[in-house]
Amino acid sequence: MGDYLRAAVIGLGSRGCGLLTTIHSIHDLKIVAVCDIMEDRLQKGIKILNDLGDTPDGYLDYRRIIDRGDIDLVYVITNWITHWEICIDFMKAGIYTAAEVCGATSLDECWELVHTYERTGTPMMLLENCCYGRTELAALNMLRQGLFGRVVYTECGYCHDLRSHICDMTHARCNQNFMRNGDLYPTHGALPMGKLLNINRGNRFVSIASMSTPAYGVQDYLQRNQPDHPLADARCKQYACGDVTTSILKCAGGELMMIRHNIALPRPYSRANLVQGTQGVLSEDCKGVHLDGVHKHEEWEPLEEVYKKYDHPLWQNYDPSANDGHGGMDYLVMDAFAEAARTKTLPPIDVYDAATYMAITTLSEDSVAMGGMPQAFPDFTRGKWTMKRPLCPTKYNLDTDEVF
């Protein structure tokens, strides 16, 4: 490594291009290579960086970036289906690898990630920005201080009206929602709540049961708003993915996590986080915290007050307006990965986490297909969750080994 990290960005769709400015803002890091299989997207990405004063090389084939031999770290922001094979190629080349979030299509691809890490020793990180959300980090901070007592129950979800994306046939989500039925996008809720439950470090998911509603939301929307859209025709095959998929995950310690994938009906956004312990509760939707013996009967202390007392160190004195993207979460997660590459240490969301949380998708599809039958959850750590393992040593660490 020279004076700065040499970064590559693969995938320049709306999310990839949107993140260029955020990644560019990371200190001592330069985006030296960008890639997309579509020429127009590639040029758009290059132009964004040119306007910021950078002159990256552009590639249509990501393998040519590996061939350069000078890349320190790569951000893979392609569609959900291609993340894994691209990540694996970079890991084999010894390049610190990060992937945007998605769900797996098979347990096999999750295992292949794990195997590749264990063979190559190349750290891999899943870029789950919501782990660095202000509310999620305040909850983590309060939990680590013992304020919730023993946490036995969590709720979460991705409750986001994405009907305009789902019906856009050029959007990856359209294709996926049309063909698959299950929780296709579990990590925004599950990963932050899983960190609170010490998943893969003293705890693990042991089973999952999922059910889905029918899919009525998008067709109803199209019939009212885009009656000429092919899927507005009631004779057309409809989306496979139910408007809402609800899953219950059971942990080795007995705790439960309930997750919703809720993206095809009109509603304000929420990740609907709920953390309940023997001595307190935090609820995103109730917008407050209640601690036993601290707050009055039936009192929710508003989150705005909670932040003042319990903001995670990462959010104390942090001005998210300085870093665009989802209120500051994007910067934190992108820098968390850069910091791991910079210090040549373990990232805060590692390959075992990536395999575990992505697996929720394929397991939920299986459970939905079997009428809600619980599915056994693989232990991607193969027993290492029962032992102390090295922690991410940077300020971005989300874990503790005090659970053993």
Place this chain on the structure above:
Amino acid sequence: MGDYLRAAVIGLGSRGCGLLTTIHSIHDLKIVAVCDIMEDRLQKGIKILNDLGDTPDGYLDYRRIIDRGDIDLVYVITNWITHWEICIDFMKAGIYTAAEVCGATSLDECWELVHTYERTGTPMMLLENCCYGRTELAALNMLRQGLFGRVVYTECGYCHDLRSHICDMTHARCNQNFMRNGDLYPTHGALPMGKLLNINRGNRFVSIASMSTPAYGVQDYLQRNQPDHPLADARCKQYACGDVTTSILKCAGGELMMIRHNIALPRPYSRANLVQGTQGVLSEDCKGVHLDGVHKHEEWEPLEEVYKKYDHPLWQNYDPSANDGHGGMDYLVMDAFAEAARTKTLPPIDVYDAATYMAITTLSEDSVAMGGMPQAFPDFTRGKWTMKRPLCPTKYNLDTDEVF
């Protein structure tokens, strides 16, 4: 029937005594007989009514009330285990019978209620007060007006910090939570949401999957607050019932209902109702309504504003302060039953509803015991849910037959 309805009240524990004033306030109804197997409770109930100017006869054996031959209707407010045998005896005697809510211990007792109704023709009602809650009725009113579009998803629950009841060894809930693991009290959430989903009239529950957390809440509470309580001892057997039981119910129309039984951890009260359709959503915890094309992006219209526009007729011009008990719901449900007896018509929550919603408890226990395995839900109507059936003709009706 004479100038007034002649009512009996069986069960004079805290709930029974608490309801005497409410039942007494119903027009053209007189409580002429009260019963409890415990003499001190019986005397307490009689005194409450004496103070209100009534002089009921008191009984230690409810069968003697049946022997009187002059009772028009009976409110059964005993513990959860004895409701059913008492109800069945009154139904066999041709007396309009209502039971306070609880869960079933077996499918057999649910079937016996149904069989008794079908053999005797005596109407039976479950006194689910939350069906008459202001929010629940506003949701029903909006749904019937089509404002939510097609409803595909609901959430609900009984989220109520009852640790002080659960650890009180004289309280029925202590015994039940100590021995059973599942959703022991499902109807406050499930029945109002089920009415919105047209359960037993054009729809039915087809399966249920449940999981439970461990039980840590009560012991943690006792160790901090009542260290001399026998159950504060960590060597003591603990409660069987998990602190939270979460269930997903699948409907014949594909819709889902997610329910929590959440009574052993500190938190403010909520029934956590959520109604999601293709054109709108109501959320109790987000305290608002969002209608597609009506409200701005990300806007929740506060429930207080929603009530002004969409209060159910029962709540328009209704002053709940005039009738004690859970903000007015108790009066409405008690009068709903009296109105059925008065008009000799079907009650709004009938024997099929009673059997269906009580069955959630025993089915959730089975599912929890089997690791979340979905359980088939019996059709207590034996097919009549697919046909139009007579509606409750009074203002308290909660159903529609327009779903066929």
